[in-house]
Amino acid sequence: MSRYRLPALKRVLAAVAYLFPAMAGAVEGDRVTFPAQGDETGRLVIHAATDLEAMRPLLRDFQALNPGVAIEYSDYVTNDLFREAQQACAAGSSKADILLSSSVDQLVRLANDGCAQMHDSSGTQGVADWANWRNEVFGFTFEPVVFVYDRRSVPPEDVPRSHDALSDLLRSKTDVYRGRIATYDIEASGIGYLLAFYDSRQAPTANGRLLETLSRAETVVRCCNNEVLGELAAGRISIAYNVLGSYAYAAALANPDLRIVLPEDYALILSRGAMIPARAAGAEFGKHFLDYLLSARGRQVARESSFFFSEDAPLPHGVEGPESLTGSGIGRPIRIGPALLAAQDEIQRHQFITDWKNVLLRR
């Protein structure tokens, strides 16, 4: 568990970076180099909008298999990663050999603009249909979107088991939970926007009602998963709405008072995307790493130490839910495909965020 304590500081630093856009806007991400374990024969450059701590076990295992490869890992905020990749693509170059991002809609947009190269190998064949677009953008994780609550402040009878139940709870006990529920700031977080956008599509009416109740309960809005979970762990809030399962599970492992609810009506499932830029200098390293991420071994390492959830494995210990998320119809995978372009549309995004802010923050 200590593995997650140490990075906590880093996460706070990252959060600070979010709060001060001028710093984050420096585009150049947080770079960490993993020297080759043997004689260096090649260098893999990863630009990612994915927590390094989650990726570290995968990078280490990849290096164990390929001792000659040094890894340069740069961690970005999703929007910065997107902007940098767009600029590089327009200039006909690429600094990265592979892009990893939880904002798959941005990767889809990049691929749609011709900034990706195809990769068709035995490894990519096994990827689920919904997590592969044009053999260019691949989803390499399986992360349900969950509620997290603090059992110290939420009595068992209050635990919301579904989106409607959450609405009802906040309506009936508005005063108890006022200011004690938090979610993403969808303006600051690309992934928050994507989840909110898909929530609105899953159940438009119920979602409108939920937003309204969230607003009435004076929901706390934070830039990102870790901040929301940090507030929860600190006891300043009781319920976190729309948190990625992997972060939630890591937080629950670190703090036994945090509990995870897999909503019974539906749970969006996000797959983090990976993409090889069209002009990647070390495309063969990027592809090699992508094959590793999609391989059985890579998936096993991811399930055990990084992302905990997996499409073809039972839910991790301590999380209640159906045996097969996608099979039961509860899990609603966000299909990686052109439909994500609708989420990426500027006007759409602007209007959606404006509407969302108007309702939730009553501005």
Place this chain on the structure above:
Amino acid sequence: MRRVGFVLVLGAGALITAAWIYARTAADEAYDRLLLGAAFQMSDGLIVAEDSLRFVLPPSAFELLGLAQHDRVFYRVIDPSGATLTGYADLAAEIDLEVSRAAPVFGNDTFLGVPVRTVTVSHAMSMPNGPGWAYVVVAQTIEARRALASELTARASVLVAVMSVLALIGTAFAVRYSLRPVDDLGAALRRRDPQDLAPLQVAVPRELSPFVTSINHFINRLDERIKLLQRYIADSAHQIRTPLTALSAQVSMIDEQKVAPEDRRHLQRVQSRTAELAGLTNQLLNHAMVIHRFDSIQLAPVWLNEVARMAFRNAVPITVDPDMVVSFEPSEEELVAMGDALSLREAIVNVIDNALRHGAVARLEVRVRRREDFGLIEVIDDGPGIRQEDWPNVVSRFYTGSSDTRGASGLGFAIASEVASVLHGRLGFRERTETKPFCVYLELPLIQDSDR
């Protein structure tokens, strides 16, 4: 066959090209509908609210386009002022938007370096400052179209290939089948007796009848020519006979005793040569007579015993060598064949004459008997016979055996053979063996009891 193959390959190429064009059109039509549907859905997302233009991009439009799984999607929404509201600002920049006011306009373009199919739809808007037109341009890459087109083409090509192979096989069969009458005709011509100059009576398809007519026409002319020739020979023989008779008479009147002994040998030679010449002339005349008769007379039933007996009497001279044993043995039952008694008798006489002259040493036997449906008139002698390899030759005219004098008469067997073949029979030979003497026989089909 090679030409047929060439035509088939050309045809298959044309068909596959046509299939490819058709497949491309079909694929375009199918995916154009998706494109148009998506464009309509997008244009429905344009609404005027609170005096300003709002646009909601429906994800379902993209899901519709996502049915072409691997295709990239570009779009551009243009507001009534002509400015790009959202999407790819440089998409279809040079397109004339106003054309789409009447109906949606499809087009082919290149965007970001890849070929795309575009559609432009218009949407009339009631803006606060008056009505205006907004436009939605949707473009999609053409991978799915190409994949569908090539799949359709591939399937059509397989069909065309199968059909071509079938056509080739069918043509081979058809050619073989339709040429079979030609083969039959050829076989009929090959089988034909060289002396048979009657018109062909082979059943052939209508297409071949001009060919058969030509052959028959040729046969006819040949026949006429030969008849002319025969008449000429007959006339010549006839003309020769009178002086020849006179010559014989003159020669026989020469008193041998008065001739010098050394000239006597020459005289004897003249006598024998004259007799030979007379015999030959007679045969020529007989031959002409036989041929002429068959041209003009109707065949009638002939009693073989009777004809053979008459021939036997005619052919065996009273002056026959007394040491020679001659015998005639008729069949027990009456054998009747269709024929001409005179010609048949002449034929038998020639065979017996030949046997007496060249074959028989001490014995000659003439026998009539039945073998199945044929009547056989056998002339058997105890001579050395004719070697088997000479059999086909001796029946031809004027053939003279190279090793023996047999057949020197020239026309005897030819006449017999001709008569036999006209009567649908044949002249046959039986080899001399240890136990059986040599035999020449005439084989004639008998009239069945029912025919009589």
